[in-house]
Amino acid sequence: MSLYRTLALAAIASSVFAVGCTTSPTAHFYTLSPVQVGEPTPALKPIAIAIGPVTVPDLVDCPQIVSTIDANRVSIDEFARWADPLKSQVGRAFAQDLTQLIRGSVVSVYPQRASGSSYAVSVDVQSFDSPIDGGAVTLAVIWSVRPSKGNAIDGRSVVREAVRGAGYDALVNAHSRALASVANDIAAAILIRRNVDPACPMINSWCAGHDHGA
Numbered sequence: 001m002s003l004y005r006t007l008a009l010a011a012i013a014s015s016v017f018a019v020g021c022t023t024s025p026t027a028h029f030y031t032l033s034p035v036q037v038g039e040p041t042p043a044l045k046p047i048a049i050a051i052g053p054v055t056v057p058d059l060v061d062c063p064q065i066v067s068t069i070d071a072n073r074v075s076i077d078e079f080a081r082w083a084d085p086l087k088s089q090v091g092r093a094f095a096q097d098l099t100q101l102i103r104g105s106v107v108s109v110y111p112q113r114a115s116g117s118s119y120a121v122s123v124d125v126q127s128f129d130s131p132i133d134g135g136a137v138t139l140a141v142i143w144s145v146r147p148s149k150g151n152a153i154d155g156r157s158v159v160r161e162a163v164r165g166a167g168y169d170a171l172v173n174a175h176s177r178a179l180a181s182v183a184n185d186i187a188a189a190i191l192i193r194r195n196v197d198p199a200c201p202m203i204n205s206w207c208a209g210h211d212h213g214a
Contacts, residue, residue, distance in 0.1 A: 009153045030065065030172045031085040034096035035180035048118040049098055049107045049190065054091040056125045061086060065168060067132035080168045089127060093176060097183035101188065119130050119147040119190055128173055137171065139178040145189045153189040157182040 044194040052170040060066045083087060088109075095107040098121075127140035139159045146152040163170050 003066045011025060026039045027081055028168065029081050030168055032089045032093040032176045032179060034093060034173065035177055035190065036099060037097075037100040038069045039061075047102065047105045047190070047194070049102075049105055049121060050118045051095050051098075051107060051109045051121050051123065054087045054123045054125070056087045056090060056107075056128055060130075065130065065171075067130045067153075068170075069132050077168075086128070087125075090179065092122065092185070093179045094121070094123065094183050097180045098187055098190075101183060101184045103189040118148065119193070121145045121186055122146070123191075128175070130175070131163070134163045134170075137163045137174045137178055139175065139182065141182045143182070143186055143189075145186060145193060147193050153193060155185055155189060157185045167188065 013187040032150045048195045059074065062076070063085075064076045064078055065082065067075045067077065069075055091109040095109050098107050099105055125139070126142060127138055129138040131137065137160070139157075139161070141159075142154070142155050143157065144152050144154045159178040159181045161174045161181070186210045
């Protein structure tokens with residue numbers, strides 16, 4: 001075997017060994033979470049609430065976290081992913097927030113289980129903006145509260161929530177806080193429909209308007 005061929009084979013073997021020893025990046029998985037309520041409503045007669053349907057923009061309806069670079073570009077991170085579908089997480093976060101905000105409520109994320117006395121809450125997330133450079137997340141949601149009897153209450157909530165820190169943990173926490181702000185609005189609508197004064201400081205912002213700043 002010629003010296004040239006021997007050196008070529010050795011180089012190929014070294015390359016294969018190096019590729020085999022390279023460590024692939026580790027994927028990280030994230031979940032939205034409820035925000036602790038400081039002062040919930042007084043205990044009420046048990047109330048059933050069914051969340052759904054929940055829709056999110058197609059752009060962010062994927063396993064990867066999608067971040068906004070500018071008005072025309074986004075970044076999709078293959079190694080930063082939602083632990084389960086985003087629309088499922090949004091519905092579950094609303095359910096957990098409403099359970100805290102309205103004491104005595106029984107909240108389901110399965111609308112097909114709604115009884116005749118349930119309040120049905122539909123959620124259409126129009127914007128779920130995650131800036132790649134931090135700043136503030138933006139959430140725009142159209143929602144509807146439909147009692148078993150009477151007219152529905154429809155609302156639109158727009159929330160800008162500051163990202164407090166660097167990395168995806170801070171970004172996801174900001175989205176959780178933004179969702180909790182929308183849950184405040186929905187809770188206030190439910191209480192108004194039940195002829196209950198939403199006097200709790202965590203809820204009465206709905207009476208003053210639907211737009212929330214960072």
